[in-house]
Amino acid sequence: MAARVGVVTFPGSLDDRDAARAVRTAGGEPVSLWHGDADLKGVDAVVLPGGFSYGDYLRCGAIARFAPIMSEIVPAAQSGDLPVLGICNGFQVLCESHLLPGALTRNAGQRFICRDQPIRMTATDTAWTGAYRAEQELLIPLKSNEGNYTADTATLDKLEAEGRVVLRYAGQTPNGSRRDIAGVTNEHRNVVGLMPHPEHAISALTGPSVDGLGFFTSVLAHLTGERPVAAGAVAR
């Protein structure tokens, strides 16, 4: 039976259907989770999708953090059991929930950026990145207004020392992120947050590459304990 991966819909979530499509394309069964229900429906992993939860008129992700569904997700994620992927707004929610360190602030250029962004894979030992090769370069859409990753120097040093920087922007940072960080993981490596949108890079017809599919195949392999399919085979 296919692994069941929950995709949370907050009011204002936008890429929830895309995340569900990516789960399905990777071979999993997407399960829709509603922000107002403190019910994980027995899913094996969770994706917090992109969008503007509750309009994000306050700080991005600041309200979503208090949604009933988060009261189920946070403890399960903290224990290291539940794989959780936060994409863009989902990453912001994970930071606001203190499941991941740091914060995402306004892009250095003060403008929304949508572009096909080269990024570099730097941690393949997480629940969501096993299918990739270390230092593999990926081309994945970045689309955000508040993607500027920041944390204090001690935190950044700790993340680097523990190998918890999952992705870095290749070339010049597009949004001012400290140390070019595009994604990080927690100490158990089950929670990953990233600003680029792998769910928009699963088909050559609708995306710039298929480089994003590896995140979803990785978690399915992680859940079944299988050896992940090398993303080189998946992705190029």
Add this chain to the structure above:
Amino acid sequence: MTETSQLDTVSRAETSPDTPQPFAELGMKDDEYARVRTILGRRPTSAELAIYSVMWSEHCSYKSSKTHLRQFGAKAPHSDALLVGMGENAGVVDVGDGYAVTFKIESHNHPSYVEPHQGAATGVGGIVRDILTMGARPVAVMDALRFGPAEAADTHRVLPGVVSGISFYGNCLGLPNIGGELGFDPGYSANPLVNALCVGVMRHDGIKLAQAPGPGNKVVLFGATTGPDGIGGASVLASANFDAESHAKRPSVQVGDPFLEKLLIECSLELFERDLVVGIQDLGAAGVSCATTELAAGGTGGMRIALDRVPLRDPRLTPEEILMSESQERMMAVVEPGKLEAFLDTCAKWDILATVIGEVTEVTGEEDQRGGRLVMTWHGETVVDLPPRTASDEGPVYERPYHKPADQDALQTDTPARLARPVSDAELREQVLTVVGSPGICDAGWVTEQYDRYVLGNTVLATPHDSGVIRVADTGDRGVALATDGNGRYTRLDPYAGTQLAYAEAYRNVAATGARPLAVTNCLNFGSPEDPGVMWQFAEATRGLADACQELGTPVTGGNVSFYNQTGATAIHPTPVIGVLGVIDDVNTRLTSAFPAATEGASIVLLGETREELGGSAWASVIHDHLGGQPPRVDLAAEAALARVLGEAAATGLAAAAHDLSDGGLAVALAESALRGGVGCAVQVAGDAVTALFSESAARALVVVHPGSEAALTELCDRHGVPATAIGTVGGTAVRITHPAGSVDLPLPELRATYEAALPAALDAV
């Protein structure tokens, strides 16, 4: 009218016929006011006056344009694809497999000039609700923008705000922005054009109409609360009948809340899905006035509304203000009593405020004769009692005088023949770079990078390709292509031909992706209709579009007229922006405008005929700051033949890429295709180099042929009578153009730097 004790009820109106009324301040003419009195058989109450003044405004009634717009219906070609025609919120087109598509373009020019960010944002919000109202899920937006010179200070105020407004609203709504236009011309200084297009998808049986059948059905207002924003515009703010002091600080530009609109979309789609509404209307211009009169007119004709039940964000609002408010993110539905509870539950799930404000009523035969009966009460007292059809459908119609502007003939006589030609290859090369790096042609990434083009996951093509292409559903390969075009310079030189050229270019852009053009929407941006010269431009433009649509079999499904685009005595260039929608059976076969790097050595074929046509061209404008002569010749039969060739070339896999020729001619098309593909080309052209490189002859496109398919393409072109000239091959790291008197060599890095640096340099300069 702020004290309840002074409430202007119907009974008060009956007994005080001589009370002076501020109809002129509300923008009504003497005879229009007199006609209202005739219709009602008494003076209108101030609430009724508010309704008639907004419903009979140019914006809502199309009173100056109607007589010309009728051609779109009268000359409409028969089309089996048309499911809903003009007159509803948006037309609906059958695209096959049980899917229907609805699309429309609308202007928000003036608000965007006054308050660029909110003006443009609410322009997106309004057109999205029009599409939603038809029962469709909005799936993409586009925007056609025109500003004054890129380096002008006012452009630096307006453009970043407009772009951030579209970005803020569209991105937050989760709709991909798949294309549009960006143009600059001194004519748009102090009068930018902000035209927003939305497209939506539904199943055939999901179409909803603005109607209110069934006496006893409930009228529900849902979405945002009603506030004092956007009330009636400046003429109304000056009304003596309103409390001038309280209005002084209120904005006449609405403020958008895209988060609420996103919830409204999801909520409405769930309401449709569960079959909980019988009629629906969005609240745009003229707000509650428009929604109630149009819903009532489309149903039994009878409706009773308790205006005091409208939820307010400012409790001081009067009945007149409620009727005229243009607060955003509101919808009105007609609901059967048995389904009301389920309706309200669905709204509650999405945190959408929903309030029953009235119900559909029976009308007598006599009332029906008069145009139905719409009654509105304010705390039990009747403040409106009028026949709704007289407000919504039977507004004034003007036959405005028009004649050719005095300078028109002189403009056409001043042809580009007198313009200096380059005397050396070095100068020719410089001209190519100057045109490629001009603000209306160069890379628009500064703008388009601020728009999400990926959300929803069905974007097959987007900016900067010739059209946006959207997959209709995940479960199939069918897609729709959309392009908008307009060229104010051409239309200024000849409004009839210029409008046909705008249509032809959009048609060609859709065809260049491999799609079959099906239907048309339009946004007609003009100066004041009270100027006979402007009215002549309008008459010529509408006649041109109607004739062209008739000839090529693509009906106009709806659109929008924007008059009064002028500051002082100078009108903008007449700028009809034409949107064409096409269908592509298999999105996997779509062609892009990028030279395919993988097919180095592939042949580049120029389709169509190149004549010396430089009137209104980018070359004349950018190099010589000249506008005169005739625009390129229109040949609609050639456009249709070219479209058939492109469609077949895509479907049968003969072509590896295609790109239409338009602004800047062959030189710009080659540069764009090369830069997008990251691979150069070597081409040879015959005849005069300026004509070969910069002429803007219509009905032309570039095609890159898959190696081995050259003969098949030639056969295809012969079959359709389309001239085809092999002009060179894809490959190398430069665009190399050889002409009879020499050659020009443009290394891609230099070309790219020129193309990409131009807009940031102009806009980021302080």
